[in-house]
Amino acid sequence: MNDPSVSEQAKQSTVTKMKQMKLYSMYNAFKTAIESGKTDHYTLDEFVSMLIDAEWDERHNRRIARSITNARFHYKSNIETINFDQTRNLDRNTVLRLAECEFVEKNENILITGSTGVGKSYLGTALGYQACIQGFKVSYFNTSKLFAKLKMAKADGSYLRELAKIERQDVIILDDFGLQGLDSHNRITLLEIIEDRHNNGSIIVTSQIPVQGWYDIIGEKTIADAILDRLIHQSHRLELHGESMRKKRGINKG
Numbered sequence: 083m084n085d086p087s088v089s090e091q092a093k094q095s096t097v098t099k100m101k102q103m104k105l106y107s108m109y110n111a112f113k114t115a116i117e118s119g120k121t122d123h124y125t126l127d128e129f130v131s132m133l134i135d136a137e138w139d140e141r142h143n144r145r146i147a148r149s150i151t152n153a154r155f156h157y158k159s160n161i162e163t164i165n166f167d168q169t170r171n172l173d174r175n176t177v178l179r180l181a182e183c184e185f186v187e188k189n190e191n192i193l194i195t196g197s198t199g200v201g202k203s204y205l206g207t208a209l210g211y212q213a214c215i216q217g218f219k220v221s222y223f224n225t226s227k228l229f230a231k232l233k234m235a236k237a238d239g240s241y242l243r244e245l246a247k248i249e250r251q252d253v254i255i256l257d258d259f260g261l262q263g264l265d266s267h268n269r270i271t272l273l274e275i276i277e278d279r280h281n282n283g284s285i286i287v288t289s290q291i292p293v294q295g296w297y298d299i300i301g302e303k304t305i306a307d308a309i310l311d312r313l314i315h316q317s318h319r320l321e322l323h324g325e326s327m328r329k330k331r332g333i334n335k336g
Contacts, residue, residue, distance in 0.1 A: 090312060093116055093167050095118070095123060097223050101113060103125040106137055107136045108134070110136070111136035111137075112133055112225050113236070115132075115136075120162045120272070133324050141192050146215055146217075149218075150211065151212045151223075153220040153221055154221065154222055155210060155222045155277075156207065156224070157207065159205075159207040159208040159211065160208050161181045161208050161209075161211075161212060163208075163224070165201070166206060169323060169325075170201070170322055171203075171324070172320065172322060173207065173320060176318075176320070177205070177209075177320075180192065180209055180318060181208075181211050182213045183212055183216045183218065185284055185285045186218050186253055189280075190284055190316045191284055191287070191313055191314075191316070191318070192209065192285075192317065192318045192319075192320065193287050193313070193314070193320070194206050194321075194322065195288075195291065195293060195319075195320070195321050196272075196290070197322075198290055199324040199325075200323065200325075201330075202288040202289070202290075202322060203288050205320070205322070206255050206286045206287075207255065207257075209224065209286060210253060213252065213253045215261065218253055219251045219252045219253070220251060220253045220254070220255070221247075221253075221255070222254075222255045222257065223254065224257050225256045225257060225260075225261070226262070228256070229264075229267075229271060229299075232244055232245075233267055233268070235302060245278065246320070249278045249279070249282075249283070249305050251282055251283060251315075252284065253285070253286065254279070254283070254286070255285075255286045255288075256287045257288050259288065259289040260289045260290065260291040260296060260299040261290070262304070263298070263300075263301055264299060269300060269301060269302060270305070272300070273305055273309050276309050276313055277312065280312045287313070289301045292321070293319065296310060297310065
């Protein structure tokens with residue numbers, strides 16, 4: 083981009099304007115190119131493309147980081163570190179296909195079951211991270227804590243506002259579902275969450291209890307039928323086997 087008509091004063095003016103317009107990545111790329119003398123290595127089109135790519139990449143990465151922060155994951159996990167040992171009953175191709183997040187676009191659910199410590203929460207969270215990377219809005223919840231929070235919200239009048247926040251998410255993760263049976267308040271709350279998301283969002287559920295045992299956890303047959311019909315319909319079911327990954331790795335991954 084060796085153009086003598088572009089004076090040093092014009093370059094500095096452009097750099098200043100970029101900074102004032104908060105085009106910080108473009109500003110840094112332009113400033114670095116000027117200081118290193120690399121502006122001569124580009125055609126005009128290449129140089130403009132380089133600046134735009136720098137700004138786009140930085141904004142894209144910031145959006146992902148913000149989405150991950152807003153999701154409030156309990157811990158960090160990723161698809162690349164999942165153990166696909168045959169004893170775990172976890173098919174690599176199935177997980178990698180789910181990691182493409184087409185299930186979110188189709189408003190499908192993922193139900194992950196297995197005994198304590200086999201990696202249910204880790205897998206569910208890893209899929210949540212992938213959804214964030216793909217640009218979807220995700221929220222992670224420990225199920226018991228969510229029910230407690232929403233019960234308090236009913237008491238202080240913020241219940242509908244809290245439900246609206248959940249409804250706006252593309253994916254919600256209900257971790258450790260079924261550790262205790264649902265009372266009448268939590269039963270209705272779960273039904274409202276499921277109804278709001280039916281054909282309008284995805285749910286990832288992790289549970290120690292096999293899916294067929296969820297009727298007993300929910301209680302009250304009519305409501306259980308309504309919840310499970312919506313939750314199980316068009317869902318992907320993953321049942322993990324094997325020894326505890328917590329003991330194997332020495333870390334807290336459920």
